[in-house]
Amino acid sequence: MTMDNEKAKVSSYTDYSEITEQDLGQRFRVISPGRMVAKRFFKSKLSVVGLAMIIFVFLFSFVGPLIVDATWGHGETEVFEVPRVSDMLTTADFKAPDGKTYDYYDKSQTTILYKAPLSGTHWLGTDTSGFDIFTRLMYGGRISLMISFIVIFLETVIGVFLGGLAGYFGKWVDMLVMRIVDIFACLPGLPILLVLSAAISSIEAIPAEHRIYYLMAAITLMGWTGVARIVRGQILMLREQEYMLAAETTGIKAFNRIFKHLVPNAMPQLIVNATLGLGGVILYESTLSFLGLGVPFPRAAWGSMIALADPSRGQEILANYPNMWVPAGLLIVITVLGFSFIGDGLRDAFDPRMKR
């Protein structure tokens, strides 16, 4: 059926009940706002790169372990004792009886079970505890991604609820909620998190494997205020939009006004904010792990893998074993950067006004 015929057919109707869905074009794809956003998103190279980075990290962290397990049978906390002979060189100064100072070298050989170099079965070698680094990177990614998504989800739920209350009811509710937001926003984030983590790990009633949930709760507690502010601002802004007024004049119920008009139009901001927030949570989590206050040993976390390089524990790993800590750091950077690229791309795609 050609376009012209179709048009003629539709416009010749006088009885509108005879117009079919097909005539209206419903069975064709309609250019919905979502599609426009997707198009703009994929047009930007950076956002595509970001997406690729995040997909990579996801596959690496969630599919990777399955493959590694199937191929070599490596697990997260499996200890591999890879014996190898290594030269040990010791130097020292000593004062000889003749009064001169001599340098003293001693060469000996020892057998090391851990810190295996890169090999076919241990692509990135093993670490000081004999864990396979490559496998642990995957499990570390799982934890990081999981924590960040759950935390952002919780922050969004709390933020939307409280910000929504403030924005929708205004007056004293707004006053009260916003002061609470102010108070939480003034808490020093990292120090308080450290205190909380320390408290969590010192409370014996909390089993080690549950600590992570408390940790998530703690990070959420520090982060929800941003969402609440955004939601409140969005509601105040959208409420002035004429389509909200129109919904009111046409007598749409408050419930529908909120969920069909307000929420969908406030979503873009929330999605962008959440995407950008994911990276932030990953940084928080890895910092805590770095300080040994995050995911408890022997569970793998990117932060604690980097902590091996902490010079306060000796320079050996920092200097000689970059395979133990550099990949974890790179993965953090890739993940956080990926989320920033996607967030930025989404923001431009949702709101093309800023682009000229």
Add this chain to the structure above:
Amino acid sequence: MWKYFLRRIALSLLILLGVSALIYLLTMLMPADYIDNQTSAAVQNGSMTLEDVQRLKELYGLADKSFTGIVKSYAAWLRSTMSGDLGFSFLYGRPVTDVLADYIWISFMIAFLSYIFQIIIGIPMGIKAAANQYSGYDYTVSVFAMAGTALPSFFLSALLMNVLSIKWGIFPLQGLVTATKIFPADAHFQILLDKVWHLILPITVLTVLNVGGTMRFTRTNMLEVLNSDYIRTARAKGLSEQVVTYKHAFRNTMIPLVTSLSGMLPGLFGGAMITETVFAIPGIGYMALRATRQGDIPFIMGYNMFLSILTVLGMLISDVMYMVVDPRVKLS
């Protein structure tokens, strides 16, 4: 005008009150025997008596967990905090305020220098990126800025240490002074030089981490300004692109910039916890992290209160600066 200030200050005090209550509550989550465990060493070596420990518990609401007990001990704690007494650190064996006063300056030095670098590098880069939107320069700078904000501080520190300290040996690894060197007591300049040499890496790390934010902020605001009508007017007057960008546009971008940058100032006293720790610089952040690990409750609470005060102060300053910089804000 004064009325506005008074209101603003009253609000800040209210927020601080809320923050203090919250910090107090969070500390109370700790188990009751926590202090016993943490102070056992101090008690054993005789630097604390059991009475001291009991007083500590009372002050921090760990002794009497009934509601009235908590309220009472909170009131007592608040009273002493307000009078400037942040408590007695059992880790450092001195009043918290003394410890803060001793170690704050080195932290401030590091933070302030990196803040200056952040401004002198970030702002011009942001302006240039905005003036050439979508150019190669813009993309490169933006990607690097984002990469900077994506780097965990400890990872960047480790990378720099690995290359610059260990491989090339240009900079010292950790600490504030070279332990192996002994300077004559009057060689102030050499001592200073030695310290500066130790501070270069931490300052670099902080600058790299923060410069991206400043740059992006400048760029976004500059873009907004460059799109406005008065910039077209300025061009229509026959002003050169230099004058348009650096006088007409930048003066407007200054408003949000000054507002946010001045708000950061008090925070500079707070110290950079992770960076100081990794480089073992005895700053306030380093001390605080040690205290946290050791469960030195008085120090932790004092430090957190101090940080909150700095944050509130920052908000106040940025509010005031906004009124100073933007001629449109005139309060009757």
Add this chain to the structure above:
Amino acid sequence: MGFFDRFKVKKVEGVDDTMYLTLREERQITKENTKIIREFERQKNRKNVKEEEYLTQMKDPSNVVEFDNLHTYFFTEIGTVKAVNGVSFDIPQGKIVGVVGESGCGKSVTSLSLMQLVQAPQGQIVDGSIRYLDSSGKCYDIAKMPKDKMLEIRGKEISMIFQEPMTSLNPVFKIGEQMDEVVLLHVDGATPESAKARSIEMLNLVGIADVEKIYNNYPHELSGGMRQRVMIAMALACDPRLIIADEPTTALDVTIQAQILELLQNVKDKINGSIMLITHDLGVIAEMADLVVVMYAGRIIEKGTVHEIFKNPKHPYTIGLMKSKPSGDTQDDRLYSIKGQVPNPINMPDYCYFCNRCDHAMKICSEEYPELVEFSPTHMAACHLYYGKGLLEQKKGKE
């Protein structure tokens, strides 16, 4: 209907068709645009361009500006917008030329082209020339002029007043600073004192009462009408030969509009310059202009003296525009209305742009674009209705 048909995007008449571009198509366009834009920018940014390159001769020395076949395009990601597509008209010395048209017809872009203020890099003058006769008798082609040379003309010889008085003044500088700046920039040997004296003189000229106070005020302290007066004073500061007023009263209330229009009239008499008045309001044009240019979709469809246009309009669009404005005299039951929509500026056809909205459309109208038909030495319209049979055949014969 096949299974895959449902995934097709269906085009619907009356709906913006630039929406249907696929990602690949848009990428392709962007790629081509980048190439084109780079070439233009390279051309514009050359240093030390010889004066001969942009020196030219006026067709008629009594004109200040002659637009000759000007084409200004915008290379956007959804296609090339031919915002100004072959515009030719003259601005005589001491006259007010009104340019009228609906939004997106290219009237503003024409004026911005004259100032070299088209939003670069997307917007570029791709063809044609804008001849400008400066006060020393030299004639320049602004379309070819390098950027640095243009700075001497902007604000001094040609100045501009914009639509939005609320946002056209820089909010962080005092009125005085912004006014002095122009004088200091363009008047040789101007001192801060002489600049201030000049600014005050100008503020007096535009009828501002409390001059000293206004001089020290910030823009936000003034009302819209007041700011527009300041803009006018600023435009007058260097005795320009031409003032471009781009919708100067659109954002103002009617009573304030009356004040500003009267002021513009008075000012023109005092400075003996020309004014290019851009507006969509036929009433303003009738009141102010000597010559009128009617634009539609980037082209001139009719031009003439104000009497010719308002008493004897020729183009169906001009006629329709006048009839569709309700006035006290026309109390018919129904208002005349031009059917359809303003065309999408991308992918314009190569026949008459107005043809699908025109009541008199003929077959030829959808075949080729009409050239201007002369009714008098000043009055011309681009419409097939007025091609005598002979004219048309003559033209065919030539090809």
Add this chain to the structure above:
Amino acid sequence: MAIEMMNQNSFNDNILEVHNLKKYYPLSKISLGKRAFVKAVDDVSFSIKKGTTMGLVGESGCGKTTVGRTILRLHDVTAGKVIFDGEDLATIPPRKLRKMRPQMQMIFQDPYSSLSPRLPIGEIIGEAVKEHKLVPKSQYRSYILKVMHDCGLQPQYFYRYPHEFSGGQRQRISIARAVALNPRFIICDEPLSALDVSIQAQIINLMKDLQEQYGYTYLFISHDLSVVEYLSDTIGVMYLGSMMEIGDKKKVFANPMHPYTKALLSAVPKSNPDEKMDRIILEGDIPSPVNPPSGCKFRTRCQYAMPVCAEKTPILKEYEDGHKTACHLYSQD
């Protein structure tokens, strides 16, 4: 007393009566002394007859938009009565108000922000029809299509989204949304100001056609005098929140009484180059509604201002049949 008289009239054919409507906004800024208000609408009264159009003109900040929104209770009323269909909308409980909503509709100014970008056209128009169950489910779609046809929208637009349409078509969609509820009274808040001249005429005609077909009553708010003159039967002129002159359109235009109306009428540029009339150019700017002049609000710009104008607020009085004005130039007794 005036109210009582009006109430008697309400038995006949007035669809809407507004009595002494006031809408003050408290200023959020802190100012010394007592709380300051923006008196957006300050004691405005008028009535509209069934099936007619009342035009409300005035310059920016005169409160004409606020009048419209307050009538529909989009904002709360500070004081006064809005009698629609025998009910006082100013005090009606929310539940009842929602039930009455379809009866009175509004067409908004900005065609871009008045349509939710995330709903297809059919849904935008039909949402409230569904919600109020105005037509049986089986006829819902054909009803919407008929409304769309009435408003000059093709059926194929049903599943399209607003971003695909131009300003004129969006305004048609906006009108269709109002019309679909089968209202009796429609407030048009500057529906033309964002449109091109050639599109304005189409919308004017559409509105006129719909009125003829369905007998709507319009309150047409605009700053464009020629459009108001063309469309309305009665006309009200507002200045700084107060009604300056109100009356039959022909009378107001033929014989404007208030100096402000006179100036307003003469300020409109005429599309006739020969007709260079003497126009009254008002001095100065519109004062701020936060701190309006005492007495007659127009006196600061009025060329006939007298001492009494600063002292007493003139009362809106009828001087000829159906033509009222508030000015001290005319006898106030």
